[in-house]
Amino acid sequence: MIEVEGLTKYYGRLAAIKNVSFRIRSGEIVGFLGPNGAGKTTTMRILTCFTPASEGTVTILGKDVRKDSLEIRQKVGYLPENVPLYDWMRVGSYLDFVARAKGVRSSSRKQEIERVTESVGLTGVMPKLIRWLSKGYRQRVGLAQALIGDPPILILDEPTIGLDPRQIREIRQLIKGFAQNRTVILSTHILPEVGQVCDRVLIINKGTIVAEDSPTNLTRGHGKSSRCRVVLRAPESQVEDVLTHVEKVTGVRLGSSGPGGEVEAIIEADAESDVRPLVARAVLEKGWDLLELGAVQVTLEDVFIDLVTEESEVDSSQQEASQQEVA
Numbered sequence: 001m002i003e004v005e006g007l008t009k010y011y012g013r014l015a016a017i018k019n020v021s022f023r024i025r026s027g028e029i030v031g032f033l034g035p036n037g038a039g040k041t042t043t044m045r046i047l048t049c050f051t052p053a054s055e056g057t058v059t060i061l062g063k064d065v066r067k068d069s070l071e072i073r074q075k076v077g078y079l080p081e082n083v084p085l086y087d088w089m090r091v092g093s094y095l096d097f098v099a100r101a102k103g104v105r106s107s108s109r110k111q112e113i114e115r116v117t118e119s120v121g122l123t124g125v126m127p128k129l130i131r132w133l134s135k136g137y138r139q140r141v142g143l144a145q146a147l148i149g150d151p152p153i154l155i156l157d158e159p160t161i162g163l164d165p166r167q168i169r170e171i172r173q174l175i176k177g178f179a180q181n182r183t184v185i186l187s188t189h190i191l192p193e194v195g196q197v198c199d200r201v202l203i204i205n206k207g208t209i210v211a212e213d214s215p216t217n218l219t220r221g222h223g224k225s226s227r228c229r230v231v232l233r234a235p236e237s238q239v240e241d242v243l244t245h246v247e248k249v250t251g252v253r254l255g256s257s258g259p260g261g262e263v264e265a266i267i268e269a270d271a272e273s274d275v276r277p278l279v280a281r282a283v284l285e286k287g288w289d290l291l292e293l294g295a296v297q298v299t300l301e302d303v304f305i306d307l308v309t310e311e312s313e314v315d316s317s318q319q320e321a322s323q324q325e326v327a
Contacts, residue, residue: 001026001183002047002153007056009042016042017207020056024200026152029175029184031198031215033191035308039207040187041081044155047185048078060153074102077146081158083138084145087131091122091141094130098145116147120174136167143174154178155185160193172197191301195219201300203307210307219298225250225268228276231292232283233261240265246282248273262291 002024009016017039024030034040045051046058049069058065060072086094095117099109117123120140125133130141139159146154159175160168168190175197178184186198194201195215203211211218232239236257243252248269255264269275276293283290 001028001061002185003057003059004043004047005057007043007046007058008054009039009046009051010054015207017204020204020207020209022202022209022212024183024185026183027181028200029186029198031194031201032185032187032204033194033201033304034204038204040204041157043204044078044157044185044187048076048155049073050078074149075151075153077149077151077154079142079146079154079156079159081161083142085130085138085141088129090127090129091117091133092126094141095144095148099148102149104149112148112150115150116144119147119177120144121170135162136164136170139163139167139171140174143171147178151182153183153185157187158189159186160188160190168193191299191304195300203304205308211303215300218303219300225271226273226275227269227296227298228267228274228279229264229292229294229296230267230279230283230290231262231264232288232290234263234283234286234288235261236263238286239263242282242286243267243279246275246278248275248278266296 004023005021007020008018020039020043032040032043042051046053046065047060049065049072052066061075063072063075065072086097089097092113095113096109099112104112117126120143122137122140122144125137130138133141143156143159146156156175160171163171172193175184175186186194188194198215200214201212201218202209230243236254240252240254243249243265246267249267250270251268253266253268255266257263267275267279274295276295280290280293
């Protein structure tokens, strides 16, 4: 469906992305993650034929983005981070304009607009001016324009940014529904959303792909340490010192404390170690009340932060080494 090989984009001497390669199969929902400035938007602009690559190739549905740009644009629905809406137009008129621009035949234009507005829940606001719509409905209009023409590929850049929790849930359900017969690339900073929606995750940092797998495999295989959470009733000033000296414990982070003397702590240990029995024994030996004790699962957010931090630390080490050589 989508094949990217050795993709590189320079802005002057700055490489926004470097040697990016990945493949996306038909019907997948793929989360595209990375910190600000990592190269996500540049990559998506190349995929949607908005920006040419400096090096590398992109093939979509067997077509090359350099040679077959117009054909590919007809097959890709794109929702950029800043939705391209004309505030002075009514919703119905705007979608009619988009349908005309996409070359939808006049005989089927009305039916096509009805199809997309029903699929994203816009039927009740068609006569309204876009400027008077809520943020949630403006996002729905953006999704509707991306869906016009029934493209087999959707590329969505931050589709839930600025929405409230209810609106996020609604847009998330829409995206899940789209994937029944489409391929979706989803860029977002809301990592729990990726775990709930996406089949696979690509993580990009400093212009290169640093991880690629399913959310489950990433969280299962990436853990450098095991973690557990304990809640106990004890003198807060003593908790960190006692738990730090438990065998195999590598770190303790105190959390919230309660009015009744309850203290929360997150305990880290080696990846292969389960220190819960040792922690329980240490707490009971001190005569403290053990209120809760359980494992903490590695989240996609943990994986993301670890990978991004790793890359930053490597770059810093290389920079320091280069400075020392020069000195």
